[in-house]
Amino acid sequence: MNILDKIVFDKRKEVDLRKKLIPVNQLENSVLFGRKTNSLANALRTSETGIIAEHKRRSPSKAEINYNLNVQDVATGYEKAGVSGMSVLTDSKYFGGSLDDLIITRSSCNLPLLRKEFIIDEYQILEAKAYGADVILLIAAILTQNEIKALSEFAKQLKLDVLLEVHNEKELHKSIIPSIDMLGVNNRDLKTFTVSLETSKNLSSLIPDDFVKVSESGISSTEAITELKPYGYKGFLIGENFMKTEDPGLHALKFINQLTK
């Protein structure tokens, strides 16, 4: 079993329980459900820097990253820094996140918000909308092509953007679907946890131009972004590099200033 298999095994049990605790009609009648969403894909198309800054307390590859921060301060700091969007990990067991983090973030900033989750069921997309997200993540490695199609179409009906994540050519081939807005290439090998920007570079020419290209994981310097931009990437998802500091917002601000000088 690789790490994704383990996460999905636990996630199925979690989602079954959540469905029993909060029925669908309660999510659909919640206060944020009718909120007009804010497109991350549009923000990235027009941004000079394209930073998607992440809130991430721990991870399978790094164990603890930072438990000393307040998610509200992280969100306001990222917004002040001028990031294009924010990613909020909502998985609890492996990443130390929660849906509460998402709703607190929603009430703290106006950035397009990505629910960073291991989505296997429409119910989690309804939750994303009810807790204030603008974007959902779908991971090709854990879904069939039919599931990607069904889940992305469901998200589009709810006016949510869809970021589809791939790790290799095989996953990319099954992901070229019109209801996807952004294609994210994850630079982290989930077997070894090593990161290599070469993954983004190698897959870039296989991604059709109608998708906004996003490079994810292991981006720890502005030089990495300068290297990736010529390959057509418009979005750059950064977690640990900001979250390991005492003040992720300040770190993001310095990073963006360096990119634009």
Ligand SMILES: O=C(O)c1ccccc1NCC(=O)[C@H](O)[C@H](O)COP(=O)(O)O
């Ligand atoms: O980060 C991990 O260790 C990880 C392990 C297994 C599945 C997913 C994982 N990370 C999720 C992400 O995609 C990253 O949090 C995101 O791309 C930011 O990465 P980084 O900048 O390297 O923190």
